[in-house]
Amino acid sequence: MHTAEHTIEFDTIESRHAAPADDLVVLLDEEGREIGTAAKSSVHGADTSLHLAFSCYVFNDRGEVLVTRRALTKKTWPGVWTNSFCGHPAPAETLTDAVHRRADFELGLDIDRIDLALPLFRYRATDSSGIVENEVCPVYLARASADPVPNPDEVMEFTWTQPETLRRSVLASPFAFSPWMVLQMRELETFRA
Template sequence: MKKTGTSNVVLVDEEDNELGTMEKLQAHQEGRLHRAFSVVIFNDQNEMLIHRRAKDKYHCEGLWTNACCSHPRFNESSKEAALRRLQEEMGFTTPIHYFDSFIYKTTFDNGLTEHELDHVFVGRYSNVPKPNPEEVEDFKYINIDLLKKDIQNHPENYTVWFKKIIKDYLNELIKL
């Protein structure tokens, strides 16, 4: 296992202890548990910023998800990575706060398995993002009730981790 490289993920155990690194695609092919993060952003009207993943992503392409999600690099904290990727993906920075983490595992139609220990961060931002078109196909701020209704009616349009965040954590996140 390599210890460096931006295309690597940090392998962890269920307590988030580092076990080494692995090339990102290989980790998804083997379904290895690795560290990830998700950033949830609300505006001043308590609408949530969501984005549609670019069509050329290696999984979950074209699906709606939270403002930003990715993997920290080796020797990079999840918060540092979240702030870096928020700028790289959505074109802005804003203060974020750690909320919680969870583990999920799902296998996609393309044979890849997402097995992540996902650290959730929350922040506030009310301006218009300037997303990177290589990462983001579309974005919008959406009313929470409309979002929950759309997820209920069209769950296939949303990423697995985002649906878990909405189902398990939304009521606490919106209060922060």
């Protein structure tokens, strides 16, 4: 019986981390209007086209925020601490649906509530390998009542921390965090879900 329970648990974890069916991203013009789609693998390079993405910060019932460390296999900013999760909506997918999908895929989490905190956030950053991120990236605050079950291809570590502790750490040591998170911390006035 003990083995069967573990098998069921393992099967649940595996199904939660199934690869996304669609890896297309939505391309945008300088005014933020959709102008087409492209394969995700083709838009993250030295000359990255502007595209739509999102960031999300997940809070638990104790008011703590989930911070994750990107897997070492990630193409951009591997091993860097960042917000709870990020992603790209598929063509014709709402941002809210994309947030739910990525919460499940990256962290095995069901999100209870989602609030839009920074609707117009945009950034451009270049990592040490020369890969450029160039995104219109609305920022969401969400709530979850369970601990994550991270997908090891996405997340190598996580921790829950107090929002103000995180804010002070990010602003004091920006080199230790993803560039988008540093910029978001400067813009997020109310940082709690």
